[in-house]
Amino acid sequence: MGYAQLVIGPAGSGKSTYCSSLHQHCETTRRTIHIVNLDPAAENFDYPVAMDIRELISLDDVMEELGLGPNGGLMYCMEHLEENLDEWLTEELDNYLDDDYLVFDCPGQIELFSHVPVVKNFVEHLRRKNFNVCVVYLLDSQFITDVTKFISGCMSSLSAMVQLELPHVNILSKMDLVTNKKDVENYLDPEPQLLLAELNQRMAPQFQKLNKSLIEVVDQYSMVSFLPLDLRKESSFNGKDQYSLPSCSIQYILSQIDNCIQYGEDADVKVKNFDPEEDD
C-alpha cells in the first residue's frame, strides 16, 4: 500500500510552498516523503523533485511547436500525461516501494479538477497501483475576507471534491499574512445560518433563493471547514497564536491528512506482529 497527497488549488494559493515546507518538516522529523512535480510550467523548486512531468513533456516545446498559449499549452501537456499514464507513471512508480509516501504538486489551473477528466484518471491510476490518495485543497486566506469570496472558494473546492471523490482536506494558506483576525475567523467553521444572513445582506434581493440553495449545498457536503495553516508554527500546535488567531502548524495538518489516508496504521500493525513480547 502506497500513500499519496494530491495538492491542488487556485494559481498562487501556495501549493509549491506547502510541498517544500512539508518536505523540510519531514527531513527534520526523519520521515521520508517524495515530492512529484506535475506542473509542466514550473521552473524553480525549493524541494528535491522525485518525479517530474517535464521529463515527459515540456510546456515551452508545446507552445512553440503547436503555437498554443500558456493555458492551452498546459491543457495539452496534461492530456499528454493522461495518454501516457500506463507507460510513464507506471514506470516512474516502479522506483518506489510499497509503503512510500508521494506528494503531487499540481498546476493551478482549476479547470483540471472541475471539468476535464485528466486528474480523475490520474488518481484512478494511482488507486489501481494500490495508493491511498487524499486531496489537499489550498485556498489563499487573503481571498476569504468576505462571504462572497468564501462561497466562491467553497464552490471551487467542492467541484474538485465531487469530481475526484476522494478524502479531502481543505487548507487556508498564508495565515501569516492575515492582519485582521475577524476577517478570517468568521469563515473557519461558520454557522450556515449566519453565512446565509450575510450573503443576503450583500446581494440584491432577487438572489435570496439562490443564496439559500448555495449555503445548503455547502452545508450538506459538510466541507465548510478549513484548517488555517501558518508555516511559522513549528510544533504540533493547533490553537490560537499570540495574536489570538486560530491557526495550525504543518505538523498538525500532516497528522490530519495521515489520518485520512490511514498512514501509520499499517506500520503499527507491523511493529506489533514482529514484537516477540506481544506473543503471550
Ligand SMILES: Nc1nc2c(ncn2[C@@H]2O[C@H](COP(=O)(O)OP(=O)(O)OP(=O)(O)O)[C@@H](O)[C@H]2O)c(=O)[nH]1
Ligand atoms: N507570506 C506567505 N507567502 C506565501 C505562503 N505560501 C506561499 N506564499 C507565496 O505565495 C506565492 C505563490 O506561492 P506558490 O507556492 O508558488 O503557489 P502555487 O500554488 O504553487 O502557485 P502555482 O503553482 O503557480 O499555481 C509565492 O510568492 C510564495 O512565496 C505563506 O504561507 N505565507
Ligand SMILES: [Mg+2]
Ligand atoms: Mg506551484
